[in-house]
Amino acid sequence: MSVKIITIDRDEISIIKTLWEGLNAHHLSNSTHFKKHFSEFTFEKRIEGLNKRDRLIAFVAQDNGNNIGYCIATVDGANGEVDSLFVEAAYRGRWVGEELVSHSLKWLREQKCESVRVSIAEGNESALDFYRRFGFAERLTVMQMTEQEN
Numbered sequence: 739m740s741v742k743i744i745t746i747d748r749d750e751i752s753i754i755k756t757l758w759e760g761l762n763a764h765h766l767s768n769s770t771h772f773k774k775h776f777s778e779f780t781f782e783k784r785i786e787g788l789n790k791r792d793r794l795i796a797f798v799a800q801d802n803g804n805n806i807g808y809c810i811a812t813v814d815g816a817n818g819e820v821d822s823l824f825v826e827a828a829y830r831g832r833w834v835g836e837e838l839v840s841h842s843l844k845w846l847r848e849q850k851c852e853s854v855r856v857s858i859a860e861g862n863e864s865a866l867d868f869y870r871r872f873g874f875a876e877r878l879t880v881m882q883m884t885e886q887e888n
Contacts (some may be wrong), residue, residue, distance in 0.1 A: 741806070741834055743841055746796045750788065754808040756783045761824035768861035783827060788812060788821065793849060797841040799806045799825065809838035818851030820869075822873055839872060843867040 746753065760783050766776035788794055791812040799807040802838050807825035811818065820842050825835045856874055858865050866876075 741799050741829070741832075741837075741838055744798050744800060745841075746798055748794055751788075751794075751796060752811075753805060753809075754796060756823065757805055757808050757824050757826070758784065759821065760826065764857045765862060769859065770861055772860055772882075774885045783853060784822075790806050790814075791821075794821075794868070795842070795845050798836050799838055799850070801829070807834050807838055809835075809842045811842035813846065813849045813851060816850075818846035818849060818854040820846075820854070820856040834871065838872075839869075839886040843872060 756821040762776055762779055766773055769776055791814045793813040796808055796810045798805055806829045812821045812831060856869050
C-alpha cells in the first residue's frame with residue numbers, strides 16, 4: 739500500500755463524487771429514521787450546500803492513483819467543520835481516515851477557527867469513538883422529527 743494524500747479545492751471536488759456516493763450509501767443502509775433523506779440526497783445537492791461556505795478544502799487519499807478516501811473541511815466565519823469523511827472499506831483500519839482528518843484539522847488550525855465541529859449522521863454512531871481520539875466531544879444533541887410514512 740502506497741497511499742498519498744493530495745489537496746483539492748472547490749473546482750476539483752467532482753473527483754470525489756464516487757466516494758461521496760459510497761458515504762451516502764453507507765448512511766442510507768445504516769439510518770433507521772432518515773432513509774428517505776439519504777435516498778434523495780445527491781452529490782450535486784451536497785456540493786451546493788458546501789459551496790455556501792466561506793472556505794473549503796478537500797484532502798483525497800490515493801493508492802496507486804486510485805481515489806480511496808477523502809475528507810472535506812470547511813470554514814464559515816470563524817467556525818470550522820470536518821464536513822465529510824469517507825474511506826473505502828478495504829482501507830479502513832489502516833490509518834487512512836486518521837491521516838485525512840489530521841490534514842483537515844491542521845488546515846482548520848491554520849484558518850484560525852474559533853471552534854471546530856463534526857456532525858455524525860444518525861445510524862453512524864460507531865464513528866463517535868473515532869472522532870473522540872482527535873479531541874471531539876459531544877456538546878449538543880440535535881434531534882429532528884423522523885420521516886413520516888404516507
